[in-house]
Amino acid sequence: MTGTTNDSTVLKAIADLAPLWMPGCVVDTADRTVEVGWGRGSLQMSAVVGLGEIIDRCLQLPQQLWADQIEAWLRAVVAEGELATEEHRFGDVADRQRAMLLQRGWSARTAGPVADALIPFGDHFEVVVFICTGNDYRRLTVVRRSMLGLGDPDVPSPVQLTLDQIADLRPVAHDGFSVLAREDDPLVSMAIVDREKLMPQASIGMGVLVGVPRLSTVAFCPADVGQEVADRLAAYVAETYQGAADQCSQDLYWLQGDRMVQVPVTLATPPSVVLPAALLPTPRRTWLRHLWQQLFRR
Template sequence: MTDTPFDPRQVLDLVADLLPVLLPDAELDPAGPIVKLRWSRGGLVSSAEVGLTELVDRCRQQPNHLWPRTVDDWLRAVVAEIGIATDEHLYGAVADRQRVTLRPQGWTASYDSVLAGLSVPFGRYFEIVFGIQSGPDWHRLTQVRRVMHGLHLPGSPSGLELTLNGLNGLVLQAVPGTPYQRFVRPGDQTVGLALVDHEQLLPGGGKGRGSVLALPSTNQLVVCPVDRKQDMQARLDEFARWVAKEHADAADPCSPGVYWLVGELLAELPVDLDRSPAVTLPKALKTSAWRRFRNR
């Protein structure tokens, strides 16, 4: 006995059955395959063509008895996206309010949504997540809503560039009672992205023995100086404890990790707050080998 070959037309038939119920103004184009959306609220009238490849691929990986629920959930999520997209238009030009934020690697995959989010990896530890700023709210941008807003079209502004341009005015501030400094803007989820542009915002950050960094919340990037060999263990143990508390208390946490930036390398330092010492230092930070890094 052989398995029945997957036929995407069966998925499209389910879409055709549910569209009149969930999206009565939409039209299915099986050749795309796409759904042509049309919606209006108040004086706003808009349209978009949303591809069904993501939905078909999702069904391809499931037994066919799950397809009706999968298609239903996907279409309901698109209905919800229409509401979000409409609200976002109320705050003005959506393209100009694109922003990105830095999150730990895997954050998007763990997000509870049937619609794919828009994100790209940044190194081993982080990912850049795209969103739309609407007043005080930040909405994670999905692939579907990106198309609804026309942000996929050539010539559309880049959310990454818009965000980095907005960080140009950041100035390192002292953290009271500590030797640390930080970029911080309360309530601004884009500040952690300063790590992406550290060559401009922290031009000396990777020189010598480098710097130890942390992003306990999305609205701050904290720098612990690496300038004395004798007390680096005690200093970094205290830094790790400070980062852990900031992360636990943050309204929008990012990462509890402690990272070493040296040259072009960003490495996470092992941290175990239940042991002493709490931070495992690389050899270059606890022996005379650091002098070779300083003289580069």
């Protein structure tokens, strides 16, 4: 909507109001940017931030709500600058990027006035970027990513860094299915992204049934393993999700290569999986699955 009358109206509102709340900030309506400053004593810093995000947010609201939205966003941008300054004290920020696989919409439901840095991942998940500082994971926003220079092409990718962190994971057999887990490690959920290495069965034959009940736990089995094992997998996902501090998703998915679809699970106790017709056992499919299992054991 760049260049429309609505854009111009929002820009004028920002230019008029911003200096009232933050004396010294400079709004450039031509470049659609604002320069904000922060610091303590003689240590003063500033950054130029694009206004595209706050313009889009205002255009989704009645005009009488713009002022509050603009003020909240500007103050959040200053807070992001202060946080960026602090994060530099802990070493190379680029190498401390991490990414977590979360349910689609998690960021929108929990974010503040400034949007998170994220990558959509299919219809059901999103990859949200964080900065690892000590034992804490601080969600990275689009604004702070720009301030820290993390969007540059030569900067290490947070996704690749995260995949390196979980490269040593090995599946453990559990009641007919496999589990990838590491207690208190929220990066394990990214096994779905690194499925070619950590779940190679996802790209073979009918793929896998998979659940991500916790950020620290991924459970899966061959998609055509049959009703009994699928039900046990669904029960494990439901039980592991219940009450967990790092909940991710209580649903079950059919992952085949790059295709992921949700598989219905009844609310019965224990739960029962409503397998798609394509996954119902047939003599030929049972024989092929047995063959693949033999090959993997060699």
